[in-house]
Amino acid sequence: MTARSILIVEDEPLIAMMLEDFLDSLGHTVAATCDTVADALARVVQGGFDIAIIDVNLNGEQVWPVADRLAAQGVPYILATGGHIEPPPAQHASVPVLSKPFTLDAIEPALTEACSR
Numbered sequence: 001m002t003a004r005s006i007l008i009v010e011d012e013p014l015i016a017m018m019l020e021d022f023l024d025s026l027g028h029t030v031a032a033t034c035d036t037v038a039d040a041l042a043r044v045v046q047g048g049f050d051i052a053i054i055d056v057n058l059n060g061e062q063v064w065p066v067a068d069r070l071a072a073q074g075v076p077y078i079l080a081t082g083g084h085i086e087p088p089p090a091q092h093a094s095v096p097v098l099s100k101p102f103t104l105d106a107i108e109p110a111l112t113e114a115c116s117r
Contacts, residue, residue, distance in 0.1 A: 003027045004029075004050040004051055005031045005049045006031060006050065006051050006053060006111075007030075007031050007044070007051070007052040008023075008030055008034070008052075009034045009040040009063060010033065010035065010055045010080065011036070016033050019102060019107075022102060025104065028111075032049070035058065036058055040054065040066045041066055047075075049075075051114055052070055052075060052077040052078070053077070054066055054067060054079060055080045056079050064089055067088075068091070071092070076117060077114060078098050078110045078114050079095050079096070079098070080098045080100065080102070081097060095117075
């Protein structure tokens with residue numbers, strides 16, 4: 001396993017904290033946590049992380065501009081969802097998905113898949 005620096009884009013504080021704990025226990029570091037599309041876009045421009053885990057819906061706002069920016073910069077990312085979403089735009093359809101509620105066992109395979117694309 002390779003230790004990675006990860007950007008979390010999640011609007012639910014408890015879910016973000018749980019994900020941070022899971023990533024820490026797996027030996028990864030959290031570069032930052034963002035809870036809005038605007039904050040996430042600014043953080044993506046700053047860089048300094050290896051991969052992002054992004055919730056597809058941030059307080060009713062779709063996260064596709066963040067996914068577009070990550071893809072344009074060649075930064076791997078994972079889509080996180082609680083389900084009940086429309087299919088992602090075609091350019092994001094093959095991206096790994098982490099379903100909520102997250103499990104520790106699901107995170108590492110998703111990270112590996114995203115980074116090997």
